[in-house]
Amino acid sequence: MAHHMAVAPGTKLGPYEIQSQLGAGGMGEVYRAKDLRLDRSVAIKVLPGHLSSNPELKERFVREARAISSLNHPRICTLHDVGQQEGVDFLVMEFLEGESLAQRLQKGALPIKEVLKIGVEVSEALEVAHRAGIVHRDLKPGNIMLTKTGAKLMDFGLAKAVESTMAAGTSSAPLLSGAPTMSGLSPLSPLTMAGAVVGTVQYMAPEQVEGKLADARSDIFALGATLYEAATGKRAFDGKSQIAVANSILEKDPEPASTLNPQVPRGVDHVIARCLAKDPEQRWQTARDLGLELGWSAQASPSSTQITPVKRRSQSLPWIVSGALALLLLVALFSWLNRSSPATQAQYFAAPFTFTARDLTIAPNGHTVAVVGYRSEAHKNGIFLYELGSQNVRLVPDTDGASFPFWSADGLSLGFFADGKLRRVDIAGGPAQTLCDAPGGRGGTWNKDGVIVFTPSGALRTGLWRISAAGGKPEQLTTPDASKGEDGHRWPVFLPDGQHYIYTIFNNTVHTEFAGLAVGALGSKEQHFLLHAISNGSYAAPGYLLYYRDNTLFAQRFNATKLQLEGEPAALLSDLQYMPRIQRATFSSTGTGAVLAQLRTGNAVSQLTWFDRSGKSLGDVADPDYFGALSLSPNGQSLAVDKVDSGSQNTDVWLLDLHGGAPRRITFDPSIDALPVWSPAASEIAFVTNRELHFSVYRKSVDGHATESVLINDLPDNYPNDWSRDGKYFLYVHGTGLWYLTFSDMTKKEFLNAGTSALKTGHFSPDGKWIAYASNESGKWEIYVTSFPDAKGKWEISSGGGEQPHWRGDGKELYYLSSSAKMMAVPVTTGANFSAGTPAALFQADPRELVATTEQVGYDVSSDGQKFLINSAIRNGESQQVTVILNWNEKLNK
Structure with a gap:
């Protein structure tokens, strides 16, 4: 079989139809093709004959290709498939739009900001490959593609598989001894010897030139040579022949990049010089370290930041x-x-x-x-x-x-x-x-x-x-x-x-x-x-x-x-x-x-703020403080909220008069008292407390005269959720499931069997026939509705994440917070049957995020659904x- 085999347009290699030739090199010819199954463009590389004619070499290559195909990373050109048809072996790769760094360098050196960006991105690719035990061994400008989404490294590991065979037994002699074909190769073409790809000499590390085994630090050397060329427009090691180039790699250090391009910061000189150290032990030891240094250089470089004048001193000072x-x-x-x-x-x-x-x-x-x-x-x-x-x-x-x-x-x-x-x-x-x-x-x-x-x-x-x-x-x-x-x-x-x-x-x-x-x-x-x-x-x-x-x-x-x-x-x-x-x-x-x-x-972490349905602020309730969960009274006159005393770190429930009265503390125990829930007559508050050595639910009259009493005290912890409008039932989280208590006989029944999922923030519909709640059964928190008390049927309300459901007072709309904290509204029908429309975003909220998954109650809504009271985070400038x-x-x- 010839070293290269031309493939005519229209030829089918398995499910791939060849469309046009893209290029050729020591590793074979590359074609643009169409994947007829997935209707996508791919790049197909037809491998040279020496890979197919040596069974052991071919087996090792396929095994290596399988490993490379696992390198799923945005900075690595994906290897989709390996195939063979009628003696033609080929690789199927991601088709990339753009130009190679080698093509870009034909126009001269790149801006230093772009050089550093490419260096960071290629370092990310090398880091992933090296962690998987794969060394590129042929890193060069021609194998770096510049796309709209950034740099991508191509031809990963192809040289390694071949070289590993040589190292295993065919030759241990220095790479350049007796290589008569070298002078006839293009500087951008892979260097070949005895039909085996061993790299491109201008970017080879000294150990590769000497025929020694290469490792991850050899790739770092090649990246340093590539960055040097990108920053200066000239190769770090050059000569009239490949032998001269190899001698230069072994014996000489290139002059600092800043000498050729004064725009190169001295710090970048140091980073590149360390890449190009002759002794691998003196180089950056990992691609991650190199990438971090390049990233820091990009931040420290004056050319990497454009300063735009601002009109007002007060805006620019911070x-x-x-x-x-x-x-x-x-x-x-x-x-x-x-x-x-x-x-x-x-x-x-x-x-x-x-x-x-x-x-x-x-x-x-x-x-x-x-x-x-x-x-x-x-x-x-x-x-x-x-x-x-x-x-x-x-x-x-x-x-x-x-x-x-x-x-x-x-x-x-x-x-x-x-x-x-x-x-x-x-x-x-x-x-x-x-x-x-x-x-x-x-x-x-x-x-x-x-x-x-x-x-x-x-x-x-x-x-x-x-x-x-x-x-x-x-x-x-x-x-x-x-x-x-x-x-x-x-x-x-x-x-x-x-x-x-x-x-x-x-x-x-x-x-x-x-x-x-x-x-x-x-x-x-x-x-x-x-x-x-x-x-x-x-x-x-x-x-x-x-x-x-x-x-x-x-x-x-x-x-x-x-x-x-x-x-x-x-x-x-x-x-x-x-x-x-x-x-x-x-x-x-x-x-x-x-x-x-x-x-x-400071002592204040959040602010209780009213918003309309468009997200316009309608004013605050009380001064900023360390507020937690909140609950509007059914009559709309008062707000119950838990608040941390910054001095003692104690948490208590407070009542706020929405018409301007002074805040009033209603719990005084030195334990955590939180998560207030109103009774339908607005005469009592249920809350969680840890005074029983675990989290129990207590109840207390809001007039302050009656003593507190235990409502739920079962192991493990319990968290109050809602009180039905007819006053018959109380909904709460017990363990990871939703339970309800019947006030007439104080007998609790498990409302929903959570199974392997967790449930939280359940709320009764106004007619008491439905419950909205959050569950992570799909792998993320979403809002669901089911019937009460029989829990027949289940409707998923949200998509893409949802928490903290609340009903409108007439039961015709359901609200929740999306995973990106958007206030969502869903038209619903309650009564004998339930149905839900499509969720719509009302506005972008910014609630203070609470810690415990069972206690996220960061907002409430007025009965008519026109106003939202949100425990909003305070952003400090x-x-x-x-x-x-x-x-x-x-x-x-x-």
Whole structure:
């Protein structure tokens, strides 16, 4: 068979019809073709004869191609298929619109901003491939396609499969010895020897030139040579012959890129030079590290940011300050990460970001932060990735509604909780994977062996569980000891050995002496109690325990081998953002020595605001405060709301007169009293409280004269949802299912068997014949309606996510919040039969997001459906700040 076989247009290779030739090279000829089954364009590469004529080589190639086909990433040209027909072997690849970097370079050097962008994107592709054990071995401008959506790397791993055969036995001689065909090859063509593709010499690493085995760092060398050429318009290594080029690679260093192009920053010179180090040990060791450095260079480069003048000084000042803070932090981080001697004092910085953070965790690399937040300007919520020293953030796809993220040990993936499930997602891209049910997750941790330890629920007596990061059946690790006042175990963090972990002993009452931090171990029931604290803890290198107590973040020496605290604690920060109901402070630490903490932004976190159906603000109710769940009285005269006392962190129910009367507190117990629900006559309030050592439902007259009484006190926890208009029934969440109580005989019956799903926020229709509720049975929270009390039939109301249903007073409309916090309205028919129309968005809301999945009651609606009272989040200007402490352990060394 000839080295190349021309294929005529109209020829069919399996289900693919050839349309036109796109190009040719050492790896064969490339054609545009049509996939007749899927009616899409594809690129088909017809392989050269030497691959087909050697059975062993062909088998290895096919096996490698299968591995490459699994590299599903937006920066990698997808390999769809491998086929053969009448002796013709071919690959089927994604068809890309655009031009190659080699074609673009024919016009000269690229702007430095574009060079860095391409470098970051190609680094992302290499990171994914290297993690899968695949080395490109032929990275060059001709194999980088520039498309509308960014750079894509092509021809992944093709050279590796062939080279691996050579290394296995056909030759171990230096690559260039006795290669008479080299001088006849085009500089853009693959270098061939004895019919085997071994790379393109201008971008080869020295070890490839010498015939040694290549690894991931060889690709980094090739990317450095490519970036050099993109920045300067000239190759890093050139010569009149391939031999001269090879000698240049082995013996010479190119002059700095900034010498040829003064627009290249000196920092970029350093990044490229390190890529091109002769010794692989002196290069960037991973594509991820290289990508991060290029990203930082892009942020630090003056040419990467266009400054647009603004008219008013008052508008520009916050951004000037934020930019100065970011630059100062960036300089400090660079000097800290590259320091050659220990710093002499702790350094505190404020890192700004343009969204509201609810939780955060810093990656093992010490500078990438995963933040759970909401960007009001983009109406996006989920997990955002933020680089310290930058003002840019990136939303991780498929993380809507996420809470309490935690990093994998390699820093390439995140675990998190969403829609009542434990999930994981690769930060490089791709959909999130559901691992197991977790109706109200309370923290997780992920070791280097792929074991995740997590708390699936905030319910009473929930311990720690373990599961493989690859999925499977979860196994229980710990059981809280009620005799010791242990109401739960949560917020685990692995220690460096990957076997022991720190966790919080949660106490659900005012008896905080039972709460604390302890150490457990995989495969053991033993518990090592460390200290008393009512918050989460964290381990920080080179051997410290961080914990929050008495409104202060402390650090204390911790011997991770003996599992013992040593010395005295030192105070690092005070007034952290703290969530008393779940006993969690917002801070994170890492082995690199950085500590991040979200400080409290004042005593007010939300504002009770009226909106009309178009989203126009109609005014506020009361002053901003630490408001939680709210409920309008049936007569429309009053509002019941729970509120946190910022001084004591105690939660109580308050009544607000909607006509201007003074707020009135109606619960006084030093426990959590929350989630108020009105009786139909507006004479009583039902609420949840933990004064019974678990969450029970109490009732109380609003006139303040009658004493409180227990309404529901069954194990496990109970959360009030709704009181039927006829006063006969009370709806509540018990465990993960919806239950109802009949007042006439106080006999409860399970309303819906939740099965493997969780249910919440149920509401009776005004006629009492239907119930709307939220369920995660589809894998995400959606709104459903079923009949009451027989639960016959089920109608899915929302699509694409929905929570917190409310009925209009006449039962002709149903409202809910979409996953992006849009206020949705659905026309419905109630009575003997139920039907629903198509949901329509009324306006974009911005509610304060609550923590526990069973207690999200962030809005209510007037009886006529014309006004919406929303517990709206307070956004503090354009940005919030997270405090970064570098060299914090110096405070303990004095």
